Amino acid sequence: MKKIFAAALAAALALLGSVSVLAFDHQAMFEGMDADYYTRFQGQDISINVYNWGEYISNGEDDSLDVNAAFEELTGIKVNYTFYATNEELYAKLRAGGSNYDVIIPSDYMIGRMVKEDMLEPLNKENIPNLQYIDPSLLGMPYDPDTAYSIPYTWGTVVLIYNTTLVSPDTDVETWDLLWNEDYKGNILMFNNPRDAYGIALKKLGFPLNPENQEQIDKATALLKEQKPLVQAYVMDEIFDKMAAGEAAVAPYYAGDALTMIDDNPDLAASFPREGTNIFVDGMCIPKGAKQKEAAEMYINFMCEPEVGAANCEYIGYSTPNTASLELLDAEITSNPTAYPSREVISNATYFSALSDDLNKALDAGWKELLADDESFTFWLVPALLLVAVIASVAVVVRKARKKKRESY
Amino acid sequence: MKKRSWVNTGYIGLVMAFLYAPIVVMAVFSFNESKSRALWTGFTLDWYKKLFTNEVILSSLGHTLLIAIISAVIATVIGTLAAIGINAMGRWMKSLVLNTTYMPIINPEIVTGVSLMLLFVFIRDRMGIPLEMGFLTLILAHITFSIPYVILNVIPKLRQMDKNIYDAALDLGCNPAMAFLKVVIPEIMPGVISGFLMAFTFSLDDFIISYFVSGPTFSTLPITIYAMTRKKVSPEINALSTIVFLVVLGVLTLSNYVEAKREAKTSY
Amino acid sequence: MKRNHAETVLTSIPYLIWMVVFTVIPLLLVTYFAFTDETGALTMANLSAVREYVAVIFRSIWLAFIATVLCLLIAYPLAYIISRAPQRRQRTYLLLVMLPMWINFLLRTYAWMTLLENTGIINRLLGIFGIGPLAMINTQGAVVLGMVYNYLPFMILPLYSVMTKIENGLIEAAQDLGAPRSTVFSSVVLPLSMPGVMTGITMVFVPAVSTFIISRMLGGGSNMMIGDLIELQFLGNAYNPNLGAAISLGLMILILFCMSMLNQLNEEDKEGMII
Numbered sequence: 001m002k003k004i005f006a007a008a009l010a011a012a013l014a015l016l017g018s019v020s021v022l023a024f025d026h027q028a029m030f031e032g033m034d035a036d037y038y039t040r041f042q043g044q045d046i047s048i049n050v051y052n053w054g055e056y057i058s059n060g061e062d063d064s065l066d067v068n069a070a071f072e073e074l075t076g077i078k079v080n081y082t083f084y085a086t087n088e089e090l091y092a093k094l095r096a097g098g099s100n101y102d103v104i105i106p107s108d109y110m111i112g113r114m115v116k117e118d119m120l121e122p123l124n125k126e127n128i129p130n131l132q133y134i135d136p137s138l139l140g141m142p143y144d145p146d147t148a149y150s151i152p153y154t155w156g157t158v159v160l161i162y163n164t165t166l167v168s169p170d171t172d173v174e175t176w177d178l179l180w181n182e183d184y185k186g187n188i189l190m191f192n193n194p195r196d197a198y199g200i201a202l203k204k205l206g207f208p209l210n211p212e213n214q215e216q217i218d219k220a221t222a223l224l225k226e227q228k229p230l231v232q233a234y235v236m237d238e239i240f241d242k243m244a245a246g247e248a249a250v251a252p253y254y255a256g257d258a259l260t261m262i263d264d265n266p267d268l269a270a271s272f273p274r275e276g277t278n279i280f281v282d283g284m285c286i287p288k289g290a291k292q293k294e295a296a297e298m299y300i301n302f303m304c305e306p307e308v309g310a311a312n313c314e315y316i317g318y319s320t321p322n323t324a325s326l327e328l329l330d331a332e333i334t335s336n337p338t339a340y341p342s343r344e345v346i347s348n349a350t351y352f353s354a355l356s357d358d359l360n361k362a363l364d365a366g367w368k369e370l371l372a373d374d375e376s377f378t379f380w381l382v383p384a385l386l387l388v389a390v391i392a393s394v395a396v397v398v399r400k401a402r403k404k405k406r407e408s409y
Numbered sequence: 410m411k412k413r414s415w416v417n418t419g420y421i422g423l424v425m426a427f428l429y430a431p432i433v434v435m436a437v438f439s440f441n442e443s444k445s446r447a448l449w450t451g452f453t454l455d456w457y458k459k460l461f462t463n464e465v466i467l468s469s470l471g472h473t474l475l476i477a478i479i480s481a482v483i484a485t486v487i488g489t490l491a492a493i494g495i496n497a498m499g500r501w502m503k504s505l506v507l508n509t510t511y512m513p514i515i516n517p518e519i520v521t522g523v524s525l526m527l528l529f530v531f532i533r534d535r536m537g538i539p540l541e542m543g544f545l546t547l548i549l550a551h552i553t554f555s556i557p558y559v560i561l562n563v564i565p566k567l568r569q570m571d572k573n574i575y576d577a578a579l580d581l582g583c584n585p586a587m588a589f590l591k592v593v594i595p596e597i598m599p600g601v602i603s604g605f606l607m608a609f610t611f612s613l614d615d616f617i618i619s620y621f622v623s624g625p626t627f628s629t630l631p632i633t634i635y636a637m638t639r640k641k642v643s644p645e646i647n648a649l650s651t652i653v654f655l656v657v658l659g660v661l662t663l664s665n666y667v668e669a670k671r672e673a674k675t676s677y
Numbered sequence: 678m679k680r681n682h683a684e685t686v687l688t689s690i691p692y693l694i695w696m697v698v699f700t701v702i703p704l705l706l707v708t709y710f711a712f713t714d715e716t717g718a719l720t721m722a723n724l725s726a727v728r729e730y731v732a733v734i735f736r737s738i739w740l741a742f743i744a745t746v747l748c749l750l751i752a753y754p755l756a757y758i759i760s761r762a763p764q765r766r767q768r769t770y771l772l773l774v775m776l777p778m779w780i781n782f783l784l785r786t787y788a789w790m791t792l793l794e795n796t797g798i799i800n801r802l803l804g805i806f807g808i809g810p811l812a813m814i815n816t817q818g819a820v821v822l823g824m825v826y827n828y829l830p831f832m833i834l835p836l837y838s839v840m841t842k843i844e845n846g847l848i849e850a851a852q853d854l855g856a857p858r859s860t861v862f863s864s865v866v867l868p869l870s871m872p873g874v875m876t877g878i879t880m881v882f883v884p885a886v887s888t889f890i891i892s893r894m895l896g897g898g899s900n901m902m903i904g905d906l907i908e909l910q911f912l913g914n915a916y917n918p919n920l921g922a923a924i925s926l927g928l929m930i931l932i933l934f935c936m937s938m939l940n941q942l943n944e945e946d947k948e949g950m951i952i
Contacts, residue, residue: 494689
């Protein structure tokens, strides 16, 4: 008995011990970096809270670079990394208060909204020298005209993903109509956040990606309600497993993730609907009141290092805004039409812009209405049920009174 | 008579199968080579390896245990003292306090979670105390929902206790504190222990309330698991659930065995 | 000579303070938020907005109701059978019933997700028999299944604890007096088990009506329940704490109403005891 136990323990230890050594050579990478700048906080036991999208950083899987681990190794600053699923969730968490984040990575329109509502710290660009590498065409955009609050992290587009084995070959896959196609009822996934979902509906109706008035929002809400019975689920990152397993046939999602999914399941393919799609930039920002502003700026600067940016974007599949990183990437990646679309596609794509307060409220209301929508429900159930409740209470009271009367004999 | 017991055992078996099917499936697929949750491709211990080196999961496990122990201890102390005090109250006061105590138990967890979150944010914003969502808020929240369970377990024991014992101890020369320690505590100990265990268990497994009052620096295991289910899923989750299952099985079997031995000893 | 130790009440003071700060005040805050808007002005707008979500509220109540009934139907015979089993076996059965309860609730729900998916185990097994893939996940049925699975032990335990107190002697006496099985059940077992039934219903219905994990993981986001709605307002895609507080208040009142109804049906005079 003892022998077997010892053998089992040894086997377990051997297995555990064989956990692979870092497959990515950090030291070689660090050589090109400014050591004085990065090691300023060594030994001071500082930590920063980074709040990012899920599946949005290279984390060491499949021999890729573990960005956070590399950063910790170089600077001695610990990274507490948590994630959110949508811009709106990030916004809610920041507004609800109580949580202190040092780096957040919202999308363009959300950055615009946060700037308006004074929720971001202005960046000290002297602390972020690697800003020089960022493509100038992605700077000074309407949501952050002076590049005062954000540094681009990635850019990309929204694409239509479909499973070639589940979608018949003669179906038109270059249109948003595919998401309303009755043939695929129950096999359609949809965005679980208001801007992306409404963006698609508005484009399908021929309206601009950013709603201009209440009427457009109402029409889009009606269209989304029509789609609801056909939708299998409203998802964000849950989509990875679903598409990989062939659980659903069509879904819209972000180009970088589409590439990851296609890698996992070669049956999948992506297309750009001809009605036009959304192009976005995600930017790194520092929320107001962050405790470790300088360390946060160091993190942002680290992300803009050519090698880090290249390794990161290679893993997550999104397009890099960093010109130096672009040069380091394989031609295979940079020539991929999904990740780096043609000029034609880009000109047909629109950025989200921050909406006015009224339109935001209207969009929110429409979204909630859509989620709560239940066609099998009629308003008459309410008084009916209230009546039943009242009758039940009366019956119980009467029964009790009668029982009391009986017992008092 | 035999036929009935056949049906009975069959029914029990059916329900047990229902209860255990998902757990067993999860366990089986924790050894699966590919990430697929339905197609078996080969045997591997990789996921277990990855689990043991997953810093986030390990640290949140540690956090969870830490919070559970600390909050359970504090809740037991406060709750036991409370139960003793409540038991000595007048009828009207007792009823009022007891009903308010049972509010967090009846209240849906989400309402408790939301109300505590609003409280902490209020303290931070309006009162200027720099309270951050994290370790402190979690402990406070866990203590808050644990205390009622302790009270719930101790009060029946207090009621069962013969009140005269305490007076007898005083008569025999003890001061109130000693009388309390030597006489009352041993009587209510079973209730205190079961209250402690309840508090500990509920704290370990709590998700909803923790979800609303936690922050980025301090995560508990249920919250980490929830985050894991929202993105690309790794069979590490299967490995985790299998390990949890085995640990719980071990603990419960052990406690069962101990209790069976104790009962055998006391019944002659 | 019964002495009155009034000073013993003082030991409960720490708790009373805690209770006020962490239970009463937060609930008052919820009420405050429910009746104000973002600027702090008093308004009834939140409450009237709740009216729009009546469909969600009803769906939650309906699904929770079905889940509770199913739990009751499954657990009742089980508790009875276990309580009549030989002592040694009873302990083992109890252990087996309690074990799943101790495994993290998220893991249990996640386990069902893997089983119910279109390409999941159950569908694959059915596929062998040529039965087409059934859409089981992301339906209301999946949500009810999740609820029943998670809360079944909470129904079994109270029922069991009450049934063990029904002595075999009582049942035998009824049978000796010539009562058929059905009467034994309706006149002896059922009334005596009522306290356990009430407890069980409470412990299943309340979490079922307010869950948001089960509806999110198994319902696909299109079967929204009250819990989802509340979470949406605070930490989800639509930040509106006032509306969220209003819905929470509504939920609390709903639960209190249901509890008081249940208490009226339960005629035994208990001092607010639930377990």
